[in-house]
Amino acid sequence: MRNHHNHDSTRPGERELLESVHPTGRRNPQPAPCYSLVVIGGGTAGLVTAHAAAALGAKVALIERNRLGGDCLNVGCVPSKAIIRTSHLYAGMRHAEQYGGQIPADIRVDFAAVMARMRAIRARIGRADSVQRLEAAGVDVFFGQARFTSSDTLTVDGLKLRFKKAVIATGSRPDTPSIPGLVEAGFLTNENVFDLTELPRRLLVIGGGPLGCELAQAFCRFGAQTIIAQSWPLFLPREERDAAQLLADAFARDGIEVRLNTTAVNVRVENGQKLVDLVSEDYKSTVAVDAILTGTGRVPNVEGLDLQAAGVDYDSEEGIRVDDFLRTSNRRIYAAGDVCLEHKFTHTADASARIAVRNALFPGRQRLSALTIPWCTYTDPAIAHVGLYVRQANHRDIPVKTFTIPMHDVDRAIADSEEAGFVKIHVRERSDRILGATIVARRAGDMINEITLAMVAGVGLRTLARVIHAYPTQADAIKQAADAYNRTRLTPLLRSLLRRWLQR
Amino acid sequence: MRGSQIQTSIVADEALLDGLQRAAFSYFLEAVNPVNGLIADTSRDGSPCSIGVVGFALSVYPVAVERGWMTRADAVERTLAALRFFHDSEQGEGPETTGYKGFYYHFLDMHSGARVWRSELSMVDTALLVAGMLTAGGYFRANTPREAQLRGLVESLYLRIDWRWSQSESKTIRMGWKPESGFLKYAWDGYSEAIVLYVLALGSPSHPIEGGEKAYRAWTATYQWENLYGYDFLYAGPLFIHQFSHAWIDFRGIRDRFMRDKRCDYFENSRRATEVQREYARRNPHSFAGYDENCWGLTACDGPSQPLPERADPRRRLFGYAARGVPYGPDDGSLAGWAALASLPFAPEAVLCAARSMRQRYPEMLPADQYASSFNASLAGADRAAWVAAGHFGLDQGIVLVMIENHRSELIWRLMRRCPHVRAGLQRAGFRGGWL
Numbered sequence: 001m002r003n004h005h006n007h008d009s010t011r012p013g014e015r016e017l018l019e020s021v022h023p024t025g026r027r028n029p030q031p032a033p034c035y036s037l038v039v040i041g042g043g044t045a046g047l048v049t050a051h052a053a054a055a056l057g058a059k060v061a062l063i064e065r066n067r068l069g070g071d072c073l074n075v076g077c078v079p080s081k082a083i084i085r086t087s088h089l090y091a092g093m094r095h096a097e098q099y100g101g102q103i104p105a106d107i108r109v110d111f112a113a114v115m116a117r118m119r120a121i122r123a124r125i126g127r128a129d130s131v132q133r134l135e136a137a138g139v140d141v142f143f144g145q146a147r148f149t150s151s152d153t154l155t156v157d158g159l160k161l162r163f164k165k166a167v168i169a170t171g172s173r174p175d176t177p178s179i180p181g182l183v184e185a186g187f188l189t190n191e192n193v194f195d196l197t198e199l200p201r202r203l204l205v206i207g208g209g210p211l212g213c214e215l216a217q218a219f220c221r222f223g224a225q226t227i228i229a230q231s232w233p234l235f236l237p238r239e240e241r242d243a244a245q246l247l248a249d250a251f252a253r254d255g256i257e258v259r260l261n262t263t264a265v266n267v268r269v270e271n272g273q274k275l276v277d278l279v280s281e282d283y284k285s286t287v288a289v290d291a292i293l294t295g296t297g298r299v300p301n302v303e304g305l306d307l308q309a310a311g312v313d314y315d316s317e318e319g320i321r322v323d324d325f326l327r328t329s330n331r332r333i334y335a336a337g338d339v340c341l342e343h344k345f346t347h348t349a350d351a352s353a354r355i356a357v358r359n360a361l362f363p364g365r366q367r368l369s370a371l372t373i374p375w376c377t378y379t380d381p382a383i384a385h386v387g388l389y390v391r392q393a394n395h396r397d398i399p400v401k402t403f404t405i406p407m408h409d410v411d412r413a414i415a416d417s418e419e420a421g422f423v424k425i426h427v428r429e430r431s432d433r434i435l436g437a438t439i440v441a442r443r444a445g446d447m448i449n450e451i452t453l454a455m456v457a458g459v460g461l462r463t464l465a466r467v468i469h470a471y472p473t474q475a476d477a478i479k480q481a482a483d484a485y486n487r488t489r490l491t492p493l494l495r496s497l498l499r500r501w502l503q504r
Numbered sequence: 505m506r507g508s509q510i511q512t513s514i515v516a517d518e519a520l521l522d523g524l525q526r527a528a529f530s531y532f533l534e535a536v537n538p539v540n541g542l543i544a545d546t547s548r549d550g551s552p553c554s555i556g557v558v559g560f561a562l563s564v565y566p567v568a569v570e571r572g573w574m575t576r577a578d579a580v581e582r583t584l585a586a587l588r589f590f591h592d593s594e595q596g597e598g599p600e601t602t603g604y605k606g607f608y609y610h611f612l613d614m615h616s617g618a619r620v621w622r623s624e625l626s627m628v629d630t631a632l633l634v635a636g637m638l639t640a641g642g643y644f645r646a647n648t649p650r651e652a653q654l655r656g657l658v659e660s661l662y663l664r665i666d667w668r669w670s671q672s673e674s675k676t677i678r679m680g681w682k683p684e685s686g687f688l689k690y691a692w693d694g695y696s697e698a699i700v701l702y703v704l705a706l707g708s709p710s711h712p713i714e715g716g717e718k719a720y721r722a723w724t725a726t727y728q729w730e731n732l733y734g735y736d737f738l739y740a741g742p743l744f745i746h747q748f749s750h751a752w753i754d755f756r757g758i759r760d761r762f763m764r765d766k767r768c769d770y771f772e773n774s775r776r777a778t779e780v781q782r783e784y785a786r787r788n789p790h791s792f793a794g795y796d797e798n799c800w801g802l803t804a805c806d807g808p809s810q811p812l813p814e815r816a817d818p819r820r821r822l823f824g825y826a827a828r829g830v831p832y833g834p835d836d837g838s839l840a841g842w843a844a845l846a847s848l849p850f851a852p853e854a855v856l857c858a859a860r861s862m863r864q865r866y867p868e869m870l871p872a873d874q875y876a877s878s879f880n881a882s883l884a885g886a887d888r889a890a891w892v893a894a895g896h897f898g899l900d901q902g903i904v905l906v907m908i909e910n911h912r913s914e915l916i917w918r919l920m921r922r923c924p925h926v927r928a929g930l931q932r933a934g935f936r937g938g939w940l
């Protein structure tokens with residue numbers, strides 16, 4: 001939920017989207033005397049909450065200050081994946097010879113067409129998040145800024161809403177790095193990058209988190225001269241070193257200029273170009289670019305809600321404080337999604353919303369900490385993770401062992417010429433219990449789901465080894481890891497017993 | 505094989521190893537500045553001194569004495585020259601000193617001994633240097649004024665290192681420090697060649713790192729125990745990581761908590777790492793020329809870089825000087841013959857077989873019988889000879905020489921097993937059993 005979009009509603013796809021997510025000229029309905037549940041924010045967490053509560057028969061109101069669908073639909077997962085798909089296509093054309101194909105004589109990128117496709121996709125997916133669908137489900141939808149006036153009332157657009165329970169799902173927004181001159185020079189974030197009409201000739205991406213990495217690669221593949229500056233020694237600092245290293249290699253292969261351990265310290269505009277001073281330890285340099293994209297973290301949307309009036313504790317950086325049941329310091333009010341979670345993903349927003357609804361409307365005791373949350377950065381190769389990292393297991397004194405299958409040992413990856421990557425499955429030492437996994441592969445996001453399923457269902461590697469995987473698939477790497485586990489069960493004693501049996 | 509054949513083969517192996525060892529030794533005679541004992545990083549023109557290479561030089565002089573390549577008096581003088589230089593050189597916060605807090609800059613001017621290339625004050629290279637000093641101190645035990653002076657210098661240089669300072673605010677040791685920007689952001693993360701650094705930093709009677717075993721365990725908390733290609737091992741990609749600490753420390757049978765839990769030791773781990781290299785080369789995922797189970801050695805080395813001779817495939821990426829490793833690379837077809845041979849103590853049969861095979865197939869990788877930093881058979885020229893890195897690198901010659909010696913006589917290991925600082929450091933890191 002944001003208030004500073006600058007979408008041009010005349011573009012194809014844009015009108016259709018707006019009709020779904022914020023129809024022009026629509027008037028807010030007359031509020032009911034008291035709602036069972038008021039949801040503040042119409043992003044993923046808010047929509048899931050509203051639909052789930054309405055389906056259970058609750059009288060629900062949803063308040064959105066801008067567009068339904070939130071970041072994910074409008075300026076996040078959906079548009080980024082749409083353009084990443086096109087960028088794969090261009091990378092494929094340039095590497096056609098690797099597949100025995102011909103490189104097209106003239107590879108021209110029609111950036112406007114890329115963005116038009118993205119908008120059409122966004123509009124189509126946006127239908128699911130429409131006002132009409134919410135209303136059909138019996139939800140009263142209000143557009144405007146919500147402000148709490150007491151522990152059980154709030155106002156929106158001059159209307160007073162009374163609630164028994166409320167869920168705050170106002171999301172987050174990109175953090176603005178405090179680099180002198182950046183704001184004056186102008187910069188892109190995920191909020192406005194998808195409004196671009198022309199491809200910047202030279203692009204500097206500041207920040208090597210998921211968004212920065214995905215978009216740096218996509219824009220590079222569209223033909224922008226791209227530099228990515230990351231203040232840490234590796235990209236995606238949370239991920240395993242090998243994963244981050246493979247990504248850095250892939251970037252270099254794509255022709256991205258990789259500047260690790262590098263901080264942007266100053267921006268100025270000269271002759272219409274942006275000059276950015278970069279510092280790496282004691283090495284200083286200046287780069288000239290046409291656009292700067294920042295992806296340096298997100299901050300929760302906690303302002304303007306008058307949370308104090310409702311007695312809801314919050315922190316401007318960490319968001320609304322919730323317990324493991326997602327309840328805030330006001331017993332009537334819960335929170336879900338980015339505004340209160342460390343892992344700011346669409347699917348965690350969705351999962352947390354389901355917990356918040358259950359716990360708010362029923363004497364539910366569902367815990368956030370019980371969730372098994374995977375995530376994926378959709379670069380090429382993609383990097384997906386679920387569960388514990390080895391260092392986390394070590395810190396908790398859990399003995400951990402990793403079964404590693406490099407993708408160059410997987411027939412389908414070889415056939416696809418997609419051998420950069422691996423499957424690493426971490427198990428508790430001397431058991432087959434899966435603690436976590438990291439997958440680096442072209443379709444790591446799809447592959448990680450099998451591991452997540454196994455973890456949630458309590459299925460270990462022994463069982464995975466019995467699961468027949470369609471051949472040839474890249475997910476066969478998971479079966480190979482399970483087979484490797486099985487081979488380690490063959491102790492010398494067992495081996496000699498087997499030999500004796502076979503030689504009897 | 506009959507007895508006489510085995511005997512012949514052993515003699516041939518000894519002759520091969522002796523020849524390679526001696527050729528490696530000649531690097532230290534050619535690359536030295538006799539005035540200050542500093543040794544050049546490489547044989548290339550204008551190469552500065554690398555302090556780690558000096559550490560190897562100090563370790564190989566005793567070998568040379570034992571093997572009769574050098575008189576004891578000469579070895580003592582060479583050692584004293586280096587020790588005196590480090591003792592008398594400038595220590596301070598300025599940008600052009602030789603060191604600070606008892607540590608030294610990675611690269612020094614061969615003549616003045618001042619910091620060059622704006623290099624970092626290097627914790628691990630200081631550790632390699634000091635390991636060499638302690639080796640010398642352990643070998644030159646004679647009751648003569650020169651050798652007594654030598655031992656005194658070694659002790660005082662070791663004792664003055666402020667290992668605690670190198671932790672900065674963290675539990676673990678930082679990788680480096682620069683006068684211009686302070687501590688480097690990089691910290692030791694994951695298994696690396698840094699065990700010898702931790703052992704020396706823990707063993708110090710004067711300024712040991714804070715936290716004792718906890719500090720060591722904070723480092724091992726980033727270890728990854730992996731099953732790869734059917735081998736369970738403590739993972740690290742480049743081969744040198746599995747070798748450098750073993751140049752000085754005999755890890756056979758001694759185990760820290762991590763290795764006790766894994767029912768392994770670092771020596772056995774390096775043997776498995778050798779097997780993993782062979783498995784990778786056998787798979788040869790990028791289809792490079794030459795790779796097989798007898799031709800491997802992916803490690804930190806100097807390989808070809810862009811732009812390359814016209815014979816190269818333009819799509820091929822080349823990595824120049826890089827820490828090559830398995831199984832994720834970077835791999836551009838460059839192999840280090842020295843790295844394969846430096847695994848000799850861990851897997852003598854497989855390594856000797858590889859060393860012979862590589863030498864026979866690519867004799868050009870051994871100019872003057874000294875290993876080049878790398879060779880690349882995929883970039884063979886019209887004469888079908890592999891591309892070979894120019895000149896020689898001191899670290900490569902040092903590790904080959906020392907590891908051959910440990911295989912043949914265990915000389916360096918024996919000297920360091922007796923070193924009280926090393927024993928104390930190992931014990932404080934939680935090592936038990938075996939010769940401890």
